[in-house]
Structure formats: C-alpha cells, structure tokens
Amino acid sequence: MSELDELARRRGFFFQANEAYGGVSGFYTYGPEGAALKRNVEETWRDRFVTREGNMEIDAPTVTPEPVFVASGHLDGFDDMLVECAECGDSHRADHVVEDNTDIEDAETYPTGKVEDIIAEHDLACPSCGAPLAGQSVDEFNLMFETSIGPGSGQPGYLRPETAQGMFTEFPRLKEYARNQLPFGAAQIGAGYRNEISPRNALVRAREFTMAELEYFVDPEGEGPDLSRVEDVELPLYPAGAQEADGEEYLHLTPREALDEGVVGDEWVAYFLARSKAWFERVGVDMERFRFRQHLPGELAHYASDCWDAEGEVDGDWIELEGVASRTDYDLSKHSEHADDTFTVFKQYDEPKTVERATVDPDMSYLGPEFGGDAGAVADALEALAARDRSAFDGDEVTVEVDGDEVTVPTEKTGFSVEEVTESGRHIVPHVVEPAFGVGRAVYTVLAHNYDTDEVEGETRDVLRLPAEVSPTTVGVFPLMDKDGLGDTARDLAADLREAGLSVTYDDSGNIGRRYRRQDEVGTPYCVTVDYESLEDGTVTLRDRDTTDQVRVDADDLGDVLRSLRDGDREFAEL
Ligand code: GAP
Numbered sequence: 001m002s003e004l005d006e007l008a009r010r011r012g013f014f015f016q017a018n019e020a021y022g023g024v025s026g027f028y029t030y031g032p033e034g035a036a037l038k039r040n041v042e043e044t045w046r047d048r049f050v051t052r053e054g055n056m057e058i059d060a061p062t063v064t065p066e067p068v069f070v071a072s073g074h075l076d077g078f079d080d081m082l083v084e085c086a087e088c089g090d091s092h093r094a095d096h097v098v099e100d101n102t103d104i105e106d107a108e109t110y111p112t113g114k115v116e117d118i119i120a121e122h123d124l125a126c127p128s129c130g131a132p133l134a135g136q137s138v139d140e141f142n143l144m145f146e147t148s149i150g151p152g153s154g155q156p157g158y159l160r161p162e163t164a165q166g167m168f169t170e171f172p173r174l175k176e177y178a179r180n181q182l183p184f185g186a187a188q189i190g191a192g193y194r195n196e197i198s199p200r201n202a203l204v205r206a207r208e209f210t211m212a213e214l215e216y217f218v219d220p221e222g223e224g225p226d227l228s229r230v231e232d233v234e235l236p237l238y239p240a241g242a243q244e245a246d247g248e249e250y251l252h253l254t255p256r257e258a259l260d261e262g263v264v265g266d267e268w269v270a271y272f273l274a275r276s277k278a279w280f281e282r283v284g285v286d287m288e289r290f291r292f293r294q295h296l297p298g299e300l301a302h303y304a305s306d307c308w309d310a311e312g313e314v315d316g317d318w319i320e321l322e323g324v325a326s327r328t329d330y331d332l333s334k335h336s337e338h339a340d341d342t343f344t345v346f347k348q349y350d351e352p353k354t355v356e357r358a359t360v361d362p363d364m365s366y367l368g369p370e371f372g373g374d375a376g377a378v379a380d381a382l383e384a385l386a387a388r389d390r391s392a393f394d395g396d397e398v399t400v401e402v403d404g405d406e407v408t409v410p411t412e413k414t415g416f417s418v419e420e421v422t423e424s425g426r427h428i429v430p431h432v433v434e435p436a437f438g439v440g441r442a443v444y445t446v447l448a449h450n451y452d453t454d455e456v457e458g459e460t461r462d463v464l465r466l467p468a469e470v471s472p473t474t475v476g477v478f479p480l481m482d483k484d485g486l487g488d489t490a491r492d493l494a495a496d497l498r499e500a501g502l503s504v505t506y507d508d509s510g511n512i513g514r515r516y517r518r519q520d521e522v523g524t525p526y527c528v529t530v531d532y533e534s535l536e537d538g539t540v541t542l543r544d545r546d547t548t549d550q551v552r553v554d555a556d557d558l559g560d561v562l563r564s565l566r567d568g569d570r571e572f573a574e575l
Helices: 003-010 032-051 068-072 094-101 112-121 164-169 171-177 241-244 255-260 267-283 330-338 364-388 441-452 486-499 512-521 532-537 555-566
Strands: 014-016 029-030 064-067 079-084 092-094 136-141 144-149 155-159 184-193 207-219 235-238 249-252 288-293 306-314 317-328 343-359 397-402 405-410 417-428 430-437 452-457 459-464 475-479 502-506 526-530 539-544 550-554
Touching: 003 014, 003 397, 003 441, 003 452, 029 032, 032 207, 032 267, 032 441, 064 068, 064 144, 068 164, 068 330, 068 502, 068 512, 079 094, 079 112, 092 094, 094 112, 112 136, 112 184, 112 306, 136 241, 155 317, 164 171, 164 184, 164 207, 164 330, 164 430, 164 475, 171 184, 184 255, 207 441, 235 267, 235 475, 241 288, 249 255, 255 267, 255 441, 267 288, 267 306, 267 317, 267 430, 288 317, 306 441, 317 330, 317 441, 330 430, 343 364, 430 441, 441 452, 459 512, 475 486, 475 512, 486 532, 486 555, 532 539, 539 555, 550 555
Parallel strands: 235 288, 475 502, 475 526
Antiparallel strands: 014 029, 064 155, 079 092, 079 136, 144 155, 184 207, 207 430, 235 249, 288 306, 306 317, 317 430, 343 417, 397 405, 452 459, 526 539, 539 550
16 A cells, blocks of 8 residues: 555545445545545636636436437447456456556557557566466457346446536537527536446546536637636647657647647647646646646547646656547537437527528338338438538438438438528537546545655654645644633634634644644644633634744634635735
C-alpha cells in the first residue's frame, strides 16, 4: 500500500468498500474526510462549469435501457483488451501487460491480434503468477455492467459507463429549456460504472466512480467562444505529433496561439482547456506536474474526432484526469436515427432563402406488403436519408437501416424528388464539445500533490497543503485545556462558527501540538486556540497550517475572517 493510500485509510479519506466481507477490487468508500473533500471539489466544478458558464445541470438515472447504448455505440465498441492466464485464471488488460513490460506506450491503439503477437514475441508473463501468457487469446471485453430491468427475464439494461448519454437522450427537452438557442451546455455530476478488467491504484481505476461531465452543444458554423476571457491562460500542450516523434517537449501556448498555430483545431476545445486548467489549479493540482496530451489517432473513442486529456503526474505515471473531446454530431445523429424524437435545433436565417430540398413520397402499396408492420419505419428512414444524403438515391436501389437491420427499396418506389422551396431557416444537428472529468482521479491527484512532510519545532510533521476552499474542515477549534471554562468557551465558539456556515472540528484531547498535527495531516488550513487571554479579552489564537504563523483575532470577527480566508478574499499574512 502506498504512503498515500495508507494515509487515506488511516485518516478517513477513502478505503476499500465492504472489507468486512472481503472487499471487491475497484470499489471504494469515501470516509468522512474524503467525502467532504470530494463534495468540495464537486462544488468548485459546479461553480466553474455550471454557474459561471450559465449552463444547466441535470440528474439522470444511472440504469439505462439497452437501445440507448445500441445507438451510442457502447454496446459494440466500449471494449478493453482482455487476456486470461491459463495457469492462475487471473484476467489482465492485455495492452497494460504490453505497456508495463516493453517500450511500447500505446498498445491500446493496436488491434488484438497484434497485441497477441507482441505478448508471444516478448514472452510476457502473467503479472499475478509469472506463468507465460504466450498463446493465450486476446479478446475484446465490453466494460458495461449488464442488468435486467423488471421481474422475470426483464428488459436488458446497463449501468451507465458515462453520464454523457443522459444529456444526449434528454436533448429534445433540454433544447426547449435553452429556448432552441445554441450554444448551450448541460452538465451532470454522478456515478459512472465500468467493469474494469484490472482495477488499480485505488481511485484511479475503479469500477464505480464519480464523473463530472459537460456536454456543450454548438452550431458548427456559429460564433466561437469569447477567447478574451481566457487570453492569459498558458496551456501546457503535448500534441500527438510530438508524442509520435518521441519528444517530451511541451508547447506553452495561450488558447488563441494554439488555434492560430494549428495545434488545437477547435475554438471551443481551446476555451475549455483553458477553463479546465484554471479549475485544476484552483482545487490544488500542481501545475508543474500537469499537461494536456492529445490523443493519438488510434486512441480516440469511437465517438471522438479529437481529444485532449488533462493529465497529472503521480509517482512517475501520468494519470488521465479529464478528456476534452470533439464529439462532432456523432451522438445526436445516432440518437436521431434510433429514437422517436428530434435531436436537431431550428436555425433561423437572417433572410429567407430559396433552397433545393430532397423529399420522398414512398409508394405505401409497395412498402406495406413488402415490410408489413415496419413499413412506416422504412418510410421514415427513407425521409431521413433523403435529407441527409441525396446521392444515396442515385442508383436503382436505396438501403436504409431499420431497427438495426438493413433493408433495400427500389428507388422508383421511394418517390424521391428534389424541389425548390423558400425556407426561413433549417434544422441542424448541433456539434458537441465535451469536457469530461473523473472526480475520484482529481481527488487522488490533489491528495498526492499536496501531501508533504516538513519539520516544525524540530519535529517531522505530515501535512496536506490543500487549498482552503476544498479542505474537508476549514477550522479546528481547541481549548488550551478543558478546565476553568476554556472548554465551554471553545465549544460555544465552535457552535457559533458552524452556525456561520463553516466546517468546524472541535478537539480537546492530547496536547496542543498533537492536535495541530492531526489537523495538518487532514489538510485543515486554520486552527483556533482558546486560552486564558481569551477569557479576559475575547481574542483567540488563529494559526495558519502552511506557515504555522499565529495571530490573535477577536473571537467575534472570527467567522468573517475565516470565510474571507477560505474564499481567497484575504491572505493570512494580511491579518
Ligand atoms: N463521456 C466521456 C468519457 O466517458 P472517458 O475519458 O472515458 O470519457 C472521463 O472518462 C474521465 O473519467 C476520465 O478522464 C477519467 O478521469 C475518469 N475515468 C475513466 N475511467 C475511470 C475509472 N475506471 N476509474 C476512475 N476514473 C475513471
């Protein structure tokens, strides 16, 4: 167990769930400190990506019926490479076995057959028992947890592997709430589930984890973001080209420069990279150990045309904390094809335009006998195809997909025609730019980057230098001793500070030095001591975690002082 995992468990940040029953890999419980830290991290995310951007937040179910994932492509393509050991039966991510034991860094982008060959050529062994893996097949393994909705055989469903689909399937309503105006964003913070082949590094690769995702719907021909709002942000960029050339040099560019130099291809992506960097810095990720790495072409998810991962370095490994992906119109187009609703937005022209429109008027006396109950669906599919791709009607036959099956119709029976019409606007499928964060990975990295050991008064101390805004507890309140009324005064003070909306812990056990150490170790930025002087003049000692400096503050002002320190409106040195 790493030092961090040990601290996390001992001090109640996170630990393996259900240990009383032996525990299952990939599931973690956040303890009191961790749950508070995670909640604060989520609140800052909500503040940045929902409130300050003027976006909407939703809360969709985590159990999702199968057709959604047929449409989204997850049922077919949300796979990792699995290799099983013939000797001990353990399962492993085949690409990780390759990456951990060879110079190859992007095995994830290779086809399974090639990974099989590499395992054999390098004589790679099972990480659990050391038996050779050569000759074992490498298979695609779908990461979704399957379930059955309702009694009996039920309806097949899956625990969502991303919150994103909630925003896509509800798009027909969300666009109404946005008054059909692009761009707009819909966000969600909630659980995602992936049946990871080999969960590892605690919160880093879990089977249930919290995601914070923003789906930003834009008109691909519309205006971009106001980049002047992020003009001062310098992005540490590691483009695909530099990775392929085996370079480790990062470009340091503003969003505008990155766009002008063609390093980042999309204005919204550049904008959200800048917003993301500022957020990571705010919650305590060390900017010296942070970068944006572009996906290599073979690494892209099935829905993405480009993606930049925010990565943080921990113990020599780069952890993916967020992906900022261009999902183009992939998702909304797929749901348009599969669902009974409209996933477009009507875009009004400045002036009405005369345009050519392709339509169909299918011969139902042919479709009816030929396709029976599916005839209506075939007609709808023909109409959608005419609007999308009129060249599909150039030949003698037209092929469309209905309920996952391809059907062919003679073109003469489709009533296809192109006519001139005057339009006041047109329906467009918005494109999506998606900043998708793993909250657990952010929490883990923040803990790793802020865990420090230093020396105070000749003694070694462990200290978590968390930003005050996300610290689980803002202030520890101690009486010098629990006698002569000091304890009662301190307890009253703690109650008053809680009433004032601060997160407070009260501690009267052990000597003051030990109490300070306990709070330092869980990241409490400030501690207050009530002493005999407090009884006389109403002042208390306020101590800063990072410098261990102390000042005397009037107890009546303490709530305001602590709030302003926590919110970054004031520095401790100014007191
Ligand atoms: N909707 C886009 C999407 O799901 P992703 O890169 O697969 O993209 C988003 O996931 C983020 O979720 C990742 O950047 C990572 O921080 C986090 N994540 C993914 N798998 C995870 C796992 N098994 N355990 C913890 N966090 C994970």
